[in-house]
Amino acid sequence: MINIRVMTMDDYDAVLALMSNTPGISLRDADSRESTARYLERNAGMSFVAETDDGLCGCVMCGHDGRRGYLQHLLVLPEYRRQGIANTLVQRCLGSLEALGIGKCHLDVIKTNDAAARYWINQGWQLRRDIDRYSFTRPGNENA
Numbered sequence: 001m002i003n004i005r006v007m008t009m010d011d012y013d014a015v016l017a018l019m020s021n022t023p024g025i026s027l028r029d030a031d032s033r034e035s036t037a038r039y040l041e042r043n044a045g046m047s048f049v050a051e052t053d054d055g056l057c058g059c060v061m062c063g064h065d066g067r068r069g070y071l072q073h074l075l076v077l078p079e080y081r082r083q084g085i086a087n088t089l090v091q092r093c094l095g096s097l098e099a100l101g102i103g104k105c106h107l108d109v110i111k112t113n114d115a116a117a118r119y120w121i122n123q124g125w126q127l128r129r130d131i132d133r134y135s136f137t138r139p140g141n142e143n144a
């Protein structure tokens with residue numbers, strides 16, 4: 001049986017292992033233990049894991065800036081895909097945003113991740129062609 005529950009820092013090592021082994025997911029300094037702890041504290045109860053008797057099989061991280069929601073690192077292990085697990089994880093995130101009065105959510109997808117692009121489009125997410133994202137990196141933080 002698959003149990004969807006809130007992610008805690010106790011899940012950090014297992015979630016990092018999931019992300020490290022999944023093509024299409026990129027890990028940065030922002031995924032350090034310290035940054036993840038800060039993220040989970042700032043966005044309490046908004047990130048989720050999918051758990052089986054054998055350990056975690058999926059995860060998603062979600063946060064907000066007070067106005068908009070942001071989704072990151074959705075993944076489900078290959079042998080558990082196409083069972084609706086990702087959809088359930090995403091719905092839990094959107095529900096937690098909605099509970100705060102936040103009705104819009106953004107996410108980034110690496111341009112070469114065609115499967116993820118198909119997934120989000122199929123789920124009704126809109127590919128923004130009207131916006132370019134600009135990022136500024138302070139020198140010395142190239143892997144931020």
Ligand SMILES: CC(C)(COP(=O)(O)OP(=O)(O)OC[C@H]1O[C@@H](n2cnc3c(N)ncnc32)[C@H](O)[C@@H]1OP(=O)(O)O)[C@@H](O)C(=O)NCCC(=O)NCCS
Nearest residue numbers: 024074075076081082083084085086087115116118119122
């Ligand atoms: C994308 C991913 C999270 C989907 O996980 P999943 O648990 O298989 O998804 P679900 O079973 O919840 O699928 C929900 C719906 O999406 C569809 N879907 C799932 N994967 C799809 C894909 N690759 N392409 C198109 N549709 C897809 C399912 O058919 C289902 O459709 P329905 O709602 O009409 O029944 C999973 O393939 C994955 O972990 N990929 C690698 C990591 C990744 O790229 N993550 C996204 C980063 S932005």
